[in-house]
Amino acid sequence: MVGDGGDTPTRYELLSMVKKHSNLIGKTNVDEQDTSDVEMDPKFWHDVFDLYFICGKESRGRQDDDLLFFVRKMRTQGDPLNESPDGISPYFVRRWASELDKLLGDSSDEVDWRRSFYLNLIAHTSFTVTVAICSHEVLRNHQAGQDTPLSPIYKVVKTVYASPSRVNFHLDSKKEVETTPAYPDICFAIDDFDSTFDAVVLSSTDHCYCVLLNAHDGAAFPSQKEQNDCISSSDTPLRIETSSGNSKSSKITLFSGFVSYQMVREAYNGGKSQFGSLWSLGHSPGKQDRLYMKGPGGRGEVEVAVSGVVDQSNEDVGPFSPVSVSNRGFGIGSIVRKAASVASVAAKHAYAAASATSSHDDELMIPLKCCLMSISLPWEHIAYDLLFKGSPPVNL
Numbered sequence: 363m364v365g366d367g368g369d370t371p372t373r374y375e376l377l378s379m380v381k382k383h384s385n386l387i388g389k390t391n392v393d394e395q396d397t398s399d400v401e402m403d404p405k406f407w408h409d410v411f412d413l414y415f416i417c418g419k420e421s422r423g424r425q426d427d428d429l430l431f432f433v434r435k436m437r438t439q440g441d442p443l444n445e446s447p448d449g450i451s452p453y454f455v456r457r458w459a460s461e462l463d464k465l466l467g468d469s470s471d472e473v474d475w476r477r478s479f480y481l482n483l484i485a486h487t488s489f490t491v492t493v494a495i496c497s498h499e500v501l502r503n504h505q506a507g508q509d510t511p512l513s514p515i516y517k518v519v520k521t522v523y524a525s526p527s528r529v530n531f532h533l534d535s536k537k538e539v540e541t542t543p544a545y546p547d548i549c550f551a552i553d554d555f556d557s558t559f560d561a562v563v564l565s566s567t568d569h570c571y572c573v574l575l576n577a578h579d580g581a582a583f584p585s586q587k588e589q590n591d592c593i594s595s596s597d598t599p600l601r602i603e604t605s606s607g608n609s610k611s612s613k614i615t616l617f618s619g620f621v622s623y624q625m626v627r628e629a630y631n632g633g634k635s636q637f638g639s640l641w642s643l644g645h646s647p648g649k650q651d652r653l654y655m656k657g658p659g660g661r662g663e664v665e666v667a668v669s670g671v672v673d674q675s676n677e678d679v680g681p682f683s684p685v686s687v688s689n690r691g692f693g694i695g696s697i698v699r700k701a702a703s704v705a706s707v708a709a710k711h712a713y714a715a716a717s718a719t720s721s722h723d724d725e726l727m728i729p730l731k732c733c734l735m736s737i738s739l740p741w742e743h744i745a746y747d748l749l750f751k752g753s754p755p756v757n758l
Contacts, residue, residue: 373584376414380479381749387480388746407475412462414581415482428458431485431526432466433477433545452545453481453526480745484524484548486581487748489616491522491550492574493562493734494758498622501570514572514758520558522550522575522737524744529553531735533650533667548744550575551736555667559733563671564623571626571732573655573664574756575617575739582748583612613755616747617737619657619664626730629653630668652735662739671729 371379383401400406415430433453459465466473494517504512528544529551539553552558564571577583630651655664 370417371413372586373414373581374586376410377582377584377749380410384745384749387749388742401476404475407479408462408473411475411479411482414479415486416458416460416462429485430456430458430465431478431481432456432469433474433481434472435474451543453478453543477741480741481526481545483581483748484741484744485526487524487577487583488579489522489524489550489575489577490519491552491734491737492517492519492572492576492758493559493732494518494572494574495562495564496570496572496620496758498568498570501572501620512756512758515569516562517758518559518562520552522552524548524550526741528738529736531555531667533652544738546741547738548741549736549738552734555733555735560731562733563729563731564626565727565729567623567727569623570620571623571666572620572758573617573734573737574615574758575737576613576615576755577744577748578613582614614747614751615753615755616744617657617662617664617739618756619655621655623730626653626668626732627728630670630730650733657739661743662737664737665735667733667735669731669733671731 383406386401431453432455434450454469456465463470494514496512496514500512526543526545526548527541528547528549530540530542532539562571630653650667650669653666653668655666657663
């Protein structure tokens with residue numbers, strides 16, 4: 363109990379309480395019988411937010427955790443959260459401070475505390491994205507249940523950050539970016555996408571482009587041994603309700619999908635693929651194109667910059683600069699192959715591989731470089747998986 367002399371709940375205990383009162387997540391139509399009074403009580407979510415992100419030691423443990431996101435209440439019934447009629451953003455940001463109510467002041471009345479808790483749970487969790495080239499045959503055998511290891515031909519692992527804002531990259535001028543609210547979608551953008559995925563080239567008709575998004579640490583993975591060091595500002599005690607179920611995996615796959623070379627090629631050529639899961643906007647020969655790939659079941663969206671690789675097999679490779687590193691540093695487990703990360707070198711390898719696998723009767727094989735720009739998912743899908751997903755993570 364909190365507020366009556368009892369111990370303050372730990373994050374692990376608080377998250378157990380949140381799970382018990384998260385029946386609304388992911389539901390379009392809600393039966394009133396399925397909704398507890400606590401789940402609709404803004405005071406409960408205010409206090410959980412205070413304990414989890416203000417009092418929790420871990421909330422100040424990482425460099426990027428000093429920002430707190432507050433979702434505004436919907437102004438009228440049915441108004442989209444990201445399309446406020448007066449142009450106001452659906453959320454606002456404050457830097458961490460030791461007292462929540464003083465931090466917000468009069469703004470506290472306009473906060474949707476339930477959605478704000480979930481948004482910060484996502485924003486303060488650690489994520490990595492894996493981009494890989496795999497054999498289509500190996501993927502088919504793996505999906506068919508055959509005992510085939512899912513070993514990629516090439517992969518890059520990169521740390522990414524969850525944000526309620528969307529970064530719109532201008533492919534014709536990489537120095538220009540535009541940031542707009544994405545909420546209720548959460549966007550995972552890769553600022554240095556062109557250099558990070560410079561060597562991700564589909565150079566065979568058997569190649570598939572694979573994308574995984576995994577959560578593995580941070581706010582959604584509290585330790586059972588953690589202790590909070592302050593008490594809630596609430597006058598109403600919170601009841602500690604812990605679950606006796608098994609603890610969840612240390613890694614959760616939030617998005618996993620792949621497309622074949624042929625699907626990418628058809629989209630790049632301006633034709634919609636027969637599967638309808640990938641399409642092209644504004645194709646211009648010799649330039650990068652922005653392609654969008656829907657996740658399995660239409661869940662989530664992947665934005666990829668695709669470009670045909672120029673055949674440089676007869677050209678000399680001059681001196682080059684090292685791979686650029688963003689100010690956030692390399693991602694956890696990133697595979698950096700300096701020789702292969704230079705576009706001209708990758709192009710030579712790609713055309714050599716394409717020539718070896720194509721016959722004279724086949725359509726000309728064009729190696730395609732695929733640079734992942736962003737992944738977008740609705741916040742409710744992410745929050746549900748972080749709380750409840752029990753299936754093992756996908757490993758590449």
